[in-house]
Amino acid sequence: MHTTGTAMTRRRIFAVLSASLLATGLAACGNSDTGDKGGTGSGKIVLGFSQVGAESGWRTANTNSIKEAAAAAGFELKFDDAQQKQENQIKAIRNFIQQKVDVIAFSPVVESGWDTVLKEAKDAKIPVILTDRSVDSADKTLYKTFIGSDFVKEGKLSGEWLVEKTKSATGPVNIVELQGTTGSAPANDRKKGFAAAIAANPNLKVIASQTGDFTRAGGKAVMEQFLKANPKIDVLFAHNDDMGLGALEAITAAGKVPGKDITIITIDAVKDGMQALADGKFNFIAECSPLLGPQLMDLVKKVKAGETIPTRIETQEGTFTQEQAKAALPTRKY
Amino acid sequence: MNTLTSRLSQASKHQLFWPVVVLVGLLAVNALYRPSFLGVEMKDGHLYGSLIDIVRLSAPLILVAVGMTLVIATGGIDLSVGSVASISGAIACLHISQQPDQNALSVVLVALALGIGLSLVAGTWNGMLVAGIGIQPIIATLILMVAGRGLAQLITSGQIITINSSPYRTIGVGYWLTLPVSIFIAIAVVALVSVVTRRTALGVIIEAVGGNAEASRLAGIRSRRIILLVYVICGVCAGLAGFMLTADVSSANGNAVGLWVELDAILAVVIGGTALSGGRFSLSGTVLGALIIQTLTTTVYAMNITPQTSLLFKALVVIAVCLIQAPAFRAKFTRRRPAAPLPPPQATASGQDQKVEVPA
Known part of the structure; x- marks a missing residue:
């Protein structure tokens, strides 16, 4: 059992270092922290993610990016596929709340109708991050940030x-x-x-x-x-x-x-x-770009560490002409 | 005897008369909007035009709707057809995508066998739940409608599987004798089903089960077996449709293939004059119904009706079709024009005719 001091230093290091560097080291660190983390058993950061579905190749790449980045960051990912239905997604979020995950992230199927369930998450003190699609809630404090394309x-x-x-x-x-x-x-x-x-x-x-x-x-x-x-x-x-x-x-x-x-x-x-x-x-x-996994994991760490983050974050993306596509194709991940 | 057969032929003509009027009407509207809509030309050795598109795209719907007709005739319903189509298309595309030579005929045949096999299992599952355990058809098939989508996703691992197999592609976009291959497959299935149901006692037995399952059982019909059979046929029809839908774009998308096709199929059956309560069914009516629905969809694209209003437009047409089809509704208009109430015809009128004419 570590003293609280070492645990905190560790956590600070953990917030600063990039996800890829920590891929293996984190597991050991997380295990030793079990005592003062509370709630999650294994001590890893637990991220509940509810995906829209798998309606296109884009969405699949998005799912894979999130799964890979979560694994690389050493998070425990609870992944749910809502199959294009808002009621499934609301159910999944309620499940995440009951399981007391550390952070909830989701891509809303539609823009409206989220206030109630987001309020429940807020009352349970679980921060929410929106990915890829936004919600039209008037109360912007219901979620921490929205990361996605413009x-x-x-x-x-x-x-x-x-x-x-x-x-x-x-x-x-x-x-x-x-x-x-x-x-x-x-x-x-x-x-x-x-x-x-x-x-x-x-x-x-x-x-x-x-x-x-x-x-x-x-x-x-x-x-x-x-x-x-x-x-x-x-x-x-x-x-x-x-x-x-x-x-x-x-x-x-x-x-x-x-x-x-x-x-x-x-x-x-x-x-x-x-x-x-x-x-x-x-x-x-x-x-x-659907590859917002690494950016998302970064945000999860920052939110968990209590840092303030901007309420709107754009994913990094560009454009392609035919020549650029030929050059980029061999290294494309999706 | 003579008057009886003439009445029968009149009645059957009557049943298909209104769907035909609607179909012709829809095509006429399109032709008025853009005269070239009806034009068909030769391109790359096959016919090319909007009419050909309608025929090609309606083939999978015809297949699904024919299976659905038999199920509905027994008083049941099958909501799982879209999911079954997706499963069958997914397993076929998955198998093809894993082979080194995707163009080999043997590869495609195995893929088709796998798809048909899974559709048989799906149809049997539905039939067992309805006939064996006695679950209400709408609930029994709802199970596979939901679970089947998940299964299709599992098969494709949530990906869109893209294939490059010309024999498989032929099922969806190939041409034979200048016409789409898919419509020949649909015609063959319709012909087979109508021969089996109308040249044997099977059709009458199905109608008897749909009319009153208990009475038909007492009359010596094994109604459970018949119910199981129609769900199996429906499953296989859906599986075949799944091949066409995936071959059309050479890719299997577990989520999108056959999505909501069950609703279109039920609509096609109803427009074709088969009652949802079971009993008498009309395969030719169903085929017409499927053509009407596909024409409606193509009309929306061809006339460039905005997406926001297209659903409303479709709904209005469907309501109009259903109202025109209803004898009670038509009677309201026809009753006023002839001043005196028509005397009943010399031949004894059937129960339905009496219902319409007595209040007049």
Whole structure:
């Protein structure tokens, strides 16, 4: 049994050092701390995480990043898959509260309806971190921080690239848009950001916009009809890679060459999407990085240590052209 | 005798008359909006056009709905078809993705066998719960609807499995005699089911079980066995649909494949004129119902109805179809136009006709 002093020093070191360095050393440290930690048995930091589901390759990469980063940081991760249902997620969070985990993190399925369960977590003095998607609660003290991508920015970057690419175009440029799930934050925000950016050039016009539910089958079925209804489509803007990949099949079946006859812009940069970009079938991808695991684990440590953290943290991400995709592909994790 | 057969043919014509009117109406609206909607051209040696898309995309729904028709005819319901489709597509894609040569025909055949095998197990499970243990069908199949999604996720490890197998792809997007392969598969299954149910006593037995399971048991029909059988058939149909759905995009997404297809299938059955209470069923009505639903979906895309209003649009069309189909509703309008109440026809009217005409 260590004295409290050593334990505290240890904990301070533990907060400062990066996750990867501690991968092995932490377990021993945690075990020896069992006495004064309380509540968690093994002494490790226990993180309860409730994931939306596994609706796309992006989400899977997100899940893997969180699992790997938690393992690397030596946390005990209680992972729950909500399968796209808010009630499952609320149940999972209540379970986490009952199990007295140290920190709760979750990606909200929808934006509203979280006040009650977040209040329960707050009353139990368990800090909550939102990842990837936000909630619309008026009381911002219900959660510590929101780490995730800026969807408006992703749409804006896509639009700005298109404006730059088509600045020499004299005639109208016809754009079709494949929206994400109707009403979801990424669909709303990416649409908004893209529309704002292309307003800079009056030649750029969105002639058709329809939801493909973020799935390949949806993107394909919608694109098939777009191609038949609109003889001249110059640009496709898809709110995620998967819909773009589905649309590729429809474009090929229509006898057009994706990436040449129709310029394709997508968001996310998952492996299959990056491959399509490197193969010249896509033209531009704005990254929406799912690899927020390490950043999240950092925040968990800081929150647990009682440090103050900003209420909004953006994930680190960039954009890719075809050449950049070719260069980046071999080292991509997802 | 002669009047009886003519009445029968009239009645069957009558039953499909309104679904056909709705389908033609939907296509006409599309054609008015954009005349080229009905146009079909040759491209890469096969037909190409919105109509072909509708036919291709409705194939999996037809399969699921045909199985559902038999289940509903026995007075049951199968909510698990979407999950079963997902499981079967997932196991097939998983097997293919693990092989070195994904284009080998033997690989694809094994994959299909695995998928069908799991669908058989799923259908038998549902049938055992309903017929063997006597759980209400909506609850019994709800179990697999929820658990099956999880199982599909387990098979795919929560990933989207992307495959590159041209024989498997053929099931979803291939063409034969210039038409989509998937529709031939659907037609073959429909033909098989209708021969088995209509050329043998099976169809009548199913209807008898749906009309009154206890009475049919007393009449010597093993109703439990019949109920088990229809759930197995329904499971296999769903499994076949799972192949088409995954082959369409050459990938298996445990979460999205066949999501909500059970609702579309039930709707197709009802639009086709089969009552949810069981008894008489109409396979051709179901096929029409499935075509109507797929046309509706394609219409939303083709006319670019905004996503926010498309669900409302679909709901309005479905309500209209159901109302038009209901004899009681139609009677309200037809009653006023002929001034005098029509005298009953010379042949003794069936019970349903009397119900409609007596109050007039």
